[in-house]
Amino acid sequence: xxxxxxxxCVFIATMSAQPLAHSAPIDPVxxxxxxxxxxxxxxxxxxxxxxxxxxxxxxxxxxxxxxPGGTVRATIIDFNTNQFHFIQCSGPEYANSLFVSSGNGxxxxxxxxxxxxxxxxxxxxxxxxxxxxxxxxADGTFHTTRQGTFRQEINNGGIFxxxxxxFQFSDTFSGTIGSAFGPFQGFVRSDRNSQRERxx
Numbered sequence: 001x002x003x004x005x006x007x008x009c010v011f012i013a014t015m016s017a018q019p020l021a022h023s024a025p026i027d028p029v030x031x032x033x034x035x036x037x038x039x040x041x042x043x044x045x046x047x048x049x050x051x052x053x054x055x056x057x058x059x060x061x062x063x064x065x066x067x068p069g070g071t072v073r074a075t076i077i078d079f080n081t082n083q084f085h086f087i088q089c090s091g092p093e094y095a096n097s098l099f100v101s102s103g104n105g106x107x108x109x110x111x112x113x114x115x116x117x118x119x120x121x122x123x124x125x126x127x128x129x130x131x132x133x134x135x136x137x138a139d140g141t142f143h144t145t146r147q148g149t150f151r152q153e154i155n156n157g158g159i160f161x162x163x164x165x166x167f168q169f170s171d172t173f174s175g176t177i178g179s180a181f182g183p184f185q186g187f188v189r190s191d192r193n194s195q196r197e198r199x200x
Contacts, residue, residue, distance in 0.1 A: 036061040038193045041100040043107045043136060045173045045186025051079040054180035056132055058098040058109045064154050070094030072111045074130050076178050085178070087122035087130055089113045097132075102190035105138030105169025134175035136188060142170035150193055162196035 039062050046055035054077070060070040073088040089111070097111035114129040115122045145167050152160040166189065173184040 036191070036193070037064055037066050038062055038196075040191040041098055041189070042191075043098055043100060043109060043171070043173075043186065043188045045134075045136065045171065045184035047173075047182060047184035049181055049183070052180035053077040053079075054177040054184070056109065056134065056177050056184075058111065058132075060095055060098045064152065068092060068095035070097045072097050072109070072113060072132065074113055074132060074177050076130070076180050078179065084124045085122075085126050085130070086124055087113045087115060087120055087126045089117060089120040091119040093119070100188050100190045102167040102192070105136070105143070105167075105171055105188055107134075107136035107171060107173075107188045109134040109136075109173075109175075130178040132175070132177050134173050134177065134182070134184070136171035136173040136186070138169040138188075139172045139185075140170075142168070142187070144168045152196075157200070158198055159200040160196050160198050162193055164191060164193050166191045 040059070041061070042057070042059045044055070044057035047053070055075045056073060058070070058072045060068070062068050069090070069092050071088065071090040072094055074086070076085040077083075078085070094111060098107065098109050100107045109132050112129050112131045113120055115126045145165070147163070147165050150162055150164040154160070168187060168189045171186055171188050173186060174182045176182070177184075
């Protein structure tokens with residue numbers, strides 16, 4: 001059981017680290033290539049306690065048309081039943097599922113992921129809604145602040161540039177992911193774009 005438990009924790013941590021659609025990569029010359037208009041907040045964490053291992057990743061943003069949206073993903077391994085559960089939901093109804101304070105790293109995640117919703121995908125025995133009710137506080141292990149330029153390319157061929165600022169904190173989260181309970185260890189990140197102007 002200990003080997004299975006360790007393997008499950010590694011798998012859960014890997015799943016929580018997978019980026020979502022609006023994460024912002026860095027291009028070869030150091031410019032932030034953004035897929036959101038002005039705001040992107042992200043939180044992810046994982047942990048094992050009792051007979052459960054679990055992880056989550058949550059993201060809220062405004063898309064390049066300025067429409068608010070969000071994505072929340074939860075992964076749970078229940079050693080009571082030896083079952084694995086995964087569900088991810090996306091859409092405007094999740095735009096308020098995450099709040100991040102860029103000043104101190106505090107984060108809250110509140111969302112219900114319903115497998116019957118057309119905006120949710122799942123596998124491995126998700127038979128009922130999974131509720132996330134989580135609070136994260138910066139734990140002092142890690143904190144970075146970055147500023148620089150960003151570049152946006154939109155579908156009609158237009159290119160926009162501007163300034164970005166990004167904050168990242170290591171957080172310890174308490175609360176629940178379905179039947180799993182914390183603590184969970186992870187990170188929060190808050191990205192902001194400003195001074196956006198079209199160059200082509």
